[in-house]
Every structure is written in C-alpha cells, then in structure tokens.
Amino acid sequence: MARKLTLDFLKTEAASGAVLGLAALSALIVANSPLAEAYFSWLKGVHPLQVGPLFLSMSISDWIKEGLMAIFFLVVGLEIKYEILKGELSDPRKLMTPVLAALGGMLAPAAVYLAIASALGGPQNGWPIPLATDIAFALAVFAMVGRGLPPSLRVFLLTLAIVDDLGAIALIAILFSQGVAPGPLLWVAGLLIVGAVLSRRRIAAPFWVLGFGAVWYLTIQSGLSTSLTAVAFALIVPVGHRADDRQSPLKEAMHDLHPYVAYLVLPLFAFAKAGVSFAGLGWEQAFAPLVIGIALGLFLGKPIGVMGAAWLASALKIGKRPTDASWLQLLGVSLLCGVGFTMSLFIGTLAFPGAIDSVVQVEVKLGVLGGSFLSAVGAAVVLAAAGRIRRKELAEEASSTGVH
Template identity: 45%
Template sequence: MSLIRGLARFFRHDAAGGVVLMLSALLALIVANSGLSGAYQGWLMKPFSVLLDGEGLSKPLILWINDGLMAVFFFLIGLELKREMMEGKLRNPADVMLPGMAAIGGMIAPALVYLAFTWPDPAARAGWAIPAATDIAFAVGVLALLGKRAPATLKIFLLTLAILDDLGAILIIALFYTHGLQPGYLVLALIPLAGLFLLNRARVHRIAPVVLFGVVLWVLVLKSGVHATLAGVVTAFFVPLRDRYGKSPLHSLEHALSPYVLFLIVPVFAFANAGVVIQGLTLSSLVSALPLGIAGGLVIGKQAGVFLTTWALVRLGLARLPEGVGWAHVYGLACLAGIGFTMSLFIGGLSFTDQARMNEVRLGVLTGSALSALLGYAVLRRAARPGTRSGTTGSRVSKAASARADGRTG
C-alpha cells in the first residue's frame, strides 16, 4: 500500500510528466542502440490499417502515433488554449503582452540561429522551425524540481509563454507544413465543422457527439493534405465551456484527458521518435550543420530571444516583471524555454523523411534540450539561494507577498 501511495504522490507532482518523458526518451535511446534495434524499427514501420470494403487508412505505426495520437495531444492543447483565453491567463491582454512578446522573440531568434548554421545546405533549411517550440511538460517539470524556491509568479510566466509558444507552433504547422493540398476533402470537412458549431451553439452536455464529429474531421483533414493534428485543435475550440446546465464539459474533458496525454501519449511519442542511433556517430556528426543548428537554436536562440525581448520591453517601460521575479529568474526561464523535445521532434518529423536526417534531428533536439534543462535548473537554483541578488525591477517582495502568489497558483 505504501508503494501505491508513493506512486500516487509521484504522479500528482508537477515534475512527474517531465520525468516520465525523460525516461521514455532514455529507453528509446537504449533500445535503438541494442540488439532490439531491428525489432524497434520494424515495430515502428509495421503497417496498421482501418478499412471498410477495402477503403480506408493504411499507414505505418509511426504515422499513426505522429498523426493520430498526437492529434489527441493537440486536442488537449486546444482545450487549454480555449480555457486560458476565456477565463485564464490569456483573458487579460495586459497580462499576455510580456510573455507573448517573449514567446515571439523566443521563436524568431532560434529560427535565425538555425538558418545561420544551415544556410549553405538548402535541404536542411526546411527544418528552420524545429528549435522554435518549447516543451511545456519538460520545462514545467524542471521548474517544479525547485519547489518553493522558485517564485510562484515565475511558473505563471513560464506557462503563459509556453502556451503562446504552442499556439505559434500550431500556426507554423498550418502555414508551412501543408503539402499536396486536396481542396475537395477540405470542402467535405465543412460538414463535421458545421456539426461541431451547432453542438457548441446548443451548449451540449455530452462529449461523445463532439468527439465523433472530431474524428470525422480528423480523417478528412488527413486526406486533404493539411496536417491532421490541427483537427484536434479545431475540435477543442468547439467543446462548450459551459453547457445548458451550467457545468463545464471543457473542464471535465481537460481534467480527464490530461493524465492519459501526459503519461501515455507523449511518452509513447517520445519512445517512437527519440531513438538516436549512436553507432557510427563521429565528432564531425556532432558538429555538422543540422544538429548544431538545432542545438544552437534551442540553447543560444531561445535564451537570446526570450531574455532580450523581456529586457527590452521592461527597459522601455512597456511592461513590468511579474511580482517576485528578478533578472536571474528571467534568464533561467529563458534557458528552460530551450527545452524543445516533443514539439521539436514533431516538427522535425514534418521537415524530413530521410532517416539519416532524422537521426541528426534527434541528436540536435536531445542535446539542445538537455543542455537547456541543466543550465536553466542551475541558474534558477542559484537565483533561489538566500542572499543572491537577482536584480528585480520594482519587484522585491516580502515573504508574505510570495505566499500570496503561491496561494493564487495552488
């Protein structure tokens, strides 16, 4: 019983998702470089079909994971975005400005750093968006390891930045990773979209009809050439925040879905996509343009984009740092924003189909994310030491104020 209670406490901890994600990536790395490598690759490429009278979908298992399971992941992101826009951190434009601009800077700078490394290779330029995204679960997990030593307002800042970063990644996928567009299927997709609109308008209590229309929408979007995970986001925005009885289907669904996404879907994705084959790697492989561009974008670009944008806005008097947050905290947060992992691997899979290229992508993402996590944790841990001068601007607060901030986020 004590083991069960211990596991229950672990899975309730904010860092649990990041730890499980890290273990899944580590397992993929071990399996990909062991005697099980052939079985691992064979399992990922095994065809899986859903057919009716010979017609339907037939894809390798890896694509079912990346297009199907990740649609559920994006569905959850859509639910979080809608909730935050309607009643949370994204409701007040004044609260969104600083993390929002930091998120934009934190997407532009990594892309520029990546292009600086890969410009001589035209084929590699397609991956410019790989280092632009932040992994919420991993970043929040690392921050959670600091416990009460990190200001509660810093977590709010990081969550807002990461949510807006996800929104930016969704827009990038929609605009730049749509290939072989087939308008006929998009026209057909208007039918389930209309159904979702009517259900939302009627403030339905039951979720099943929404999910059914969402599945039909996913199939049609997949067939259209637009990346199918976007159907998950669109469906989420039609889940009613309040039904006709005053209850919240959106809150209920988000609460029910979160553990499955965090502890099943994302780890399965990591296991399927993080298997870097180390055999044959040389020093020249580590410093070749593609992995170096990704790692440089995550480590250098994210730090520069997030920190310098925040610094400029505060110095120009256009924004204020959150209560209790100093410049050392902002720098540590900028480092944590360089943990790309899930989103970076996902965009890497959209950018390249060649396995040799994908191995370089995995190498760059894992290296850059690991360095960002270690550096961010070290900076924030040092910033939390008693007597450390963090250089806050108008935000030196008492312990009582910090306690109030903790209460707001508890």
Template identity: 45%
Template sequence: MVAQVGALKIAKPLLLWINDGLMALFFLLIGLEVKREVLEGQLAKPSQIVLPGAAAIGGMLVPALIYWFLNRDNPPALNGWAIPTATDIAFALGVLALLGKRVPTSLKLFLMTLAIIDDLGAIVIIAIFYSGTLSTLSLMLAGACIAALVAMNRMGVVKLGPYMIIGLILWVCVLKSGVHATLAGVTLAFCIPLRTRNAEPSPLKALEHALHPWVSFGILPLFAFANAGLSLSGVTLESFTHHVPMGIAVGLLLGKTIGVFGLTWMAVKTGIAALPSGANWGQVLGVAILCGIGFTMSLFVGSLAFEPGSSEYAGMDRMGILTGSLFAALIGYAVTAAASRRNNTLAS
C-alpha cells in the first residue's frame, strides 16, 4: 500500500501499515492512560507504585533470563529475548473480570497498575533495542514536532485538532527516522493536556474515551488477526520443543509467575509494601500467572524481533506466544478462582 502527499511517499506492505500505523494509536491510548494514572490515578503516589513496580520488574527480568538461558547458544534467536516480557493488559484484566466480585477491587488495581508499568517497560525496550539505523534529519524534524507539541501544551491549547495534525507529522518523521513509529503515539499522548485552565472538558480524557472502542474492538483484533496466523502444516512435537517457542512459552508461563510472585513476596516480607487489601497469597499467585498472557503485546514485540518473511523464527515465536498465553489464562483463572473461593469461605 502507498500513501502519497505531494513529493512525500510512504510505501509499506499492509502488515506494516497495521504494525507501524494502527498500533501507533494503540500506544497513543497507552500513553494517555499512563499520563492520567501518573497525574491523578494509581501512579500518583509513590507508595502505590512500590508493590506493582517490584512485581513488574520481576515479571520482565525472569522471563527474559529464561529465554536467554534456553537460547544462549543460538545468537540469531537471542533477538527475541523481550517477547516473553510483555503482558496483554486487556486480556489479563478480562480474564480476572470473569471472577466478578469474588476478587477484591484492590487486586484488580494491582494487576492494572502492574500491567501499565509493564507497558512502560515495553516502550523503553522497543525504543532502545528494536529501532533501526537512525536518520539525523528525520530525528531533527521529529524533535521540532515535539517542541511544537510541548509549546502548545504550555500555552494552554486545548483543541485536539492541532495536536493530532502535528502528531501525524511526528509519526511520519519518526517512521522515517529509524526509531519505531509507534513511539510517536506515546510521545503525542504525553503532550496532550489533562487539565484545562477554564474548567473545560479534559482533552486527554476526551481522546482516551474516543479511542477506547476503536482500539479494543478494531485495532487490536485486526492486529491479532494479521499477526497471529500460524500454519499447522508440518507442526510436530519437535516444533514445540524448539528453543525459541519453548523459551517464549516457558518465559510467559513460569517466568512471569516466578518473577511477579517472587518480587511481590519479597516486597511484602521485607516490609516495603503491603499485600493488596482483602487479597490472599493464592489470589496473588493467580494474578502472577495471568501476567503470562502476552498475546498482542508479545506478538507485537515478536514482529519486531523476528520480522515476518525475513526470519526463520517468525512462525515459531507465534507458536510459543499462543501456547504460553493460553495456558497462562486457563491456569491463572483456575488458581485465582480456587483461592477466591477459599478466601470467601474463610470470610463467611
């Protein structure tokens, strides 16, 4: 597909338009959510960040170490180390929501905050490890766009139109710069004002509200459909035991569980944080397992690590992601449900 305005021409395959273009809107939404949480939500107080922050760090480090250990003798495969570090916030919260009032609200907030910090980690990883050869001119133009966005914010501009126009120009500059284009979405989000001077509706909240249905019911399903395709022809038991899918699946299922639960336990036992109110250790274990649902975020990182059509591991990573995410969802739900029944029985 080709997009052209005057002399400017961008030619990309449809898959890359989805991954570089539509997913920029997904990261725009993540950026809006993060900014709102930092300014007036769960991330506004440092004390509220300690426990989910520790859990998120463990949930990124341990899966990466497991993947590295299983693939340490295969340098080309090591590029996928970040795939099992991601958590699909929508799917993880969706599975937990199936339990309804059986789980305390504090546990849901713990998972949501953990996943938001995890998303921030994914953004940093993409920016540092999955950017291409850099173009100085494009980066300078992107910097000018960011300066304009910051200036509008400081001047009290609350109309979304100017932000979106400059944001589109920023996306093109970032796309041409060699830095991954989705980071333009995060940058734009951080520049959109949350509060206004004259009690006008919040531009950030308005955009967040408008984007949610498009991202949840359009962009993410389309991304998953375009990237999760897996040919089952020739798939054998050996396909699942290859170090790449095995490293991803084990990283998601066991690595996330060990990392999230282990760092949570350490933070509570050392007294630097407290267990979520009304929750027990069994429920925390269930949530730790649910963090292994990587799905769309892992698929996205996988598309950067092993580009479709140019890497022999492009299909293998999807096999590991889908397997690990499925087992994490099923086991995590079962463990959380069992722990919640026990908690409710003791409470009654």
C-alpha cells in the first residue's frame, strides 16, 4: 500500500513538471510583452474576502503566497507524516543517507552563497534561498532522463526532497515570522491541541476542513507564516483506525489535494512569481552578487552538499547508497536537487519582502531561474549518460549469460 501511494505521488508530481514549466515560461513571456503592465497590476491588486464577521484583505500575490501555498505545505506535511509512519522513512536504515544528504544539501548552498556574498558585497540575508529543492520539477526531469536507472534513485530523491522541504519550512518559521500577535497564536495552539486529542476518535472529514480553515485564518491574524501551521495541522490529521486505513482522513486528503496542488496551486504560484521583466536590465544587474550567490548556491552548493554527505554516510557505514545505484547516478540526482524553483522563489519573497517587480525581487528570480536551469541541464546530461552506461552493462550481462 505504501509503495503504491509513493508511486502515485511520483507519477502525479512528475507529470505536473510540464505544467510548471509552461506556467513559468508563460510568466516570462507575459512579463516581457505589452501585457506586462496588466500582469504586474493584477498581482498587486488588493482583493478582500469576507465570510460573516471574518474579513481579510490581501493582494493577489499575497493570497497566492499565504493562501494557496498553505495548501501546498499541508500536502507536504501529510506526505512527511505518511512516509514516517508507513512509507520509506519508517525504516531507519533507508532514512539515514537521504536525511544526511538533505542536511548537507542545506549547509553547503548556504556556505557557497555567504562566501560569494562576502566576496562580492551581496546581501547576507539571502542565504536561505538556495537551500530548497522543488520536488515536482526535480521528479519531472528525472522522469524524462531516468529511463533504465534503478527505481531506488526515485525513492532517494523523493525522501531527500521531503526532508529538504521540512528543513526549509523550519527555516521559514524561524526566520520569517516576526511580529507575531500572541492572542491569535494562542487560539492556533489551542485548536491544534484539540485536534490532536480528537484525532484518536472517528471524526468526519468536514471537521478537518473547517479546522484547517480556522487555523489558517488565525495564523494570518497572528502574523505567523502559514507554512508552519499548515505542516503542524497535517501532523495531527489521523492516519486511520483500521489496518488498511482506507477511510483515513490523511489518505483522503492526500488523494484529493494532490491534483489541485500539482496542477493548480504550484503552476499558479510559478506564474505569479517567475515573471521577470527584462526591460532595462543590464549586465550589471544580471550578474549582481545576489544573482550569482543564489545561482551558484543551487548549481554548485547543492551537489557538493548532497554528494559529500551521501559519501560520508557510506564511508562511516551509517548509511548506504540506494540499491543498485552507482556514484555517477547519485551525482546526477545531487545535481537535480539544485532545481529550487518554486520553493526557492517562495523563500525569496520572504527573505526580501516588498514589491514583486522591485530590483531585489528581479535579482532573486534571475538567480533562482538561472541556478535551477543550470542544475536541470547538468543533471539531465549526467543522468542520461549514467542511464546509457547502465543499459549497456545490463545488455552485456545478459549477453554473457545467454539471456535475450
């Protein structure tokens, strides 16, 4: 059951990569067309929402960032919980290498960014941006070039990306949730405690929908990042009370929300955040310290950290390579982790708050898009070569044993 759920997740997320790419490309085209003014005005437009006495007013950009992306983080939280309880992460031996690789994949990009920022005089507070991995895009590239590679590499990539995103979520909560109002936050904590207690009973799905809505609204009022409470809420959703957990609210939520997140939430976020106007853009801004730091943090820092930690885990015998995987194949996956895209863009909006078409936001987008593109191309080349080598070895092995 856990294997089927993981494969379903991989299939959905990999397929959505094409939609994400189209959304990002569309944003770039629109931002550099006669529709650019309408595009940026639409994102800045303020829209209120009132349900009875409850009232919220935010720009379209903020609705996407704090509203729709909360659903994304809810799904990530559900995936984390399921994998820990019933999936790949339930086996400590399988968990150790990707966990250490994920930690290395966060430390090294931060170090690369800070080194470049110090040398070139860039802003120091941009270091969290190259730490994240975009699960959907990474799996999409893997699906395109991973033919013939061992299935264990997919699971390794998914596990690493989940842990990586958990680390990114923790950073978001620690670094970007200032000025929190204690009153609404206490209500959030109270609702989460009540939900955790009631999760031991059979509660209908509408309860969890309403509960998430209440927690989300109060989080907005408190000033806390909705990403944190979305994951916290996911962790109290019950897995199930039966052995087959077919009626589990967690599984129902994962099944129901995956298509919306993959084909609506993330593409819409990509369309809103990837739009970069190149009008008046000079070489000085294109190669600004912030751009270079983010791009090289993703393209160099990620594979150095992931590959180095995986090798160290193997050398110390506290972990091991994915089954039947070579170090060249693992290098390809390590490069693939540098595809930060939506997650890095999201952190960029938090690290440098302000207008979406401001100079610093343009530099953030250039760095993320450049680093993600280089990582995707580099990973595709290495994984394609590794796939050819593996297919050749399998063919030679079959020929030597007389198997056709």
